[in-house]
Amino acid sequence: MPPTKKLRPEQVDLSLYAKISQLFSGRYEDLTGKPETKTIPYKSYVARITQSGANAPTVVAVLQNDFESLPTWSRQSTGIYRATNVAEFTTGKTIPIVHKSEGTTNVFKVKKIPSASGYIQLSTHNYTTDALEDSILGDGFIEIRVYN
Numbered sequence: 001m002p003p004t005k006k007l008r009p010e011q012v013d014l015s016l017y018a019k020i021s022q023l024f025s026g027r028y029e030d031l032t033g034k035p036e037t038k039t040i041p042y043k044s045y046v047a048r049i050t051q052s053g054a055n056a057p058t059v060v061a062v063l064q065n066d067f068e069s070l071p072t073w074s075r076q077s078t079g080i081y082r083a084t085n086v087a088e089f090t091t092g093k094t095i096p097i098v099h100k101s102e103g104t105t106n107v108f109k110v111k112k113i114p115s116a117s118g119y120i121q122l123s124t125h126n127y128t129t130d131a132l133e134d135s136i137l138g139d140g141f142i143e144i145r146v147y148n
Helices: 014-024
Strands: 042-050 058-065 072-077 080-084 094-099 107-111 119-125 140-147
Touching: 094 119
Parallel strands: none
Antiparallel strands: 042 058, 042 140, 072 080, 080 119, 094 140, 107 119
């Protein structure tokens, strides 16, 4: 086996090490140092929402909004709510993703409405009886994606 040659610090190119380190540290740059750009194939609206009594859902916080305008929330009847954005909820490309708040014993469901109508519909149901009910939404999260 040939003897191992030790390198002096000035002989080591640390730039490659730094670039590899960046890749594993969550910085997405290629080895040329150029930032990686990813195109997400959808626009997204993410919000924390709540609802009580006979009121429309209330937006607690908009976490992300890629649309030109915000959806408008309305209450249709007991346990049935709509997010409307006629200009941007496109036919066959609008997908709602809903998460309920932790610790609630009730459940809510998303009913898909043809997006040609410009809205998505959310319904809240009692966990035990499956009956439509208000005041179940609590502090839920919703993401509405419209794909390109």
